Amino acid sequence: MRPSALRKINEALERFFFVGLTEHLDRDAPRLLERIGVPVDLQRTNVGGVDYKKVIKLDDSLRIELYERNSLDVELYRHWQSRLPESVAAIN
Numbered sequence: 153m154r155p156s157a158l159r160k161i162n163e164a165l166e167r168f169f170f171v172g173l174t175e176h177l178d179r180d181a182p183r184l185l186e187r188i189g190v191p192v193d194l195q196r197t198n199v200g201g202v203d204y205k206k207v208i209k210l211d212d213s214l215r216i217e218l219y220e221r222n223s224l225d226v227e228l229y230r231h232w233q234s235r236l237p238e239s240v241a242a243i244n
Contacts, residue, residue, distance in 0.1 A: 158224045162231065169242045171232050176240075183243045 165171050172180045182192045200206045208214070219226050232239075 155224065158228055161228060165232065171235065171239050173229070173233060173236060176236070180240060180243065183240075187243045 170180075170184055172184070178194075178196075181194055185192045185194070197203065
């Protein structure tokens, strides 16, 4: 991803009333679904380590490599992570 693409992505995401993170999906999805009028009967499926064997473990060396290779993705994630409280407030 190029810096100009990151800027455009952030500009587009600014138009959404909610931007969440997958690690908070269990917490936020029911509120979001309720807000948009969709039945809240979520069930977790296709869970790594439960429904199939995990083939890779995210350790510190892999995390560092991924962060180095995908620095703009990490920047995107961290930006929206810092804005998560205001995003969650929008669905409450």
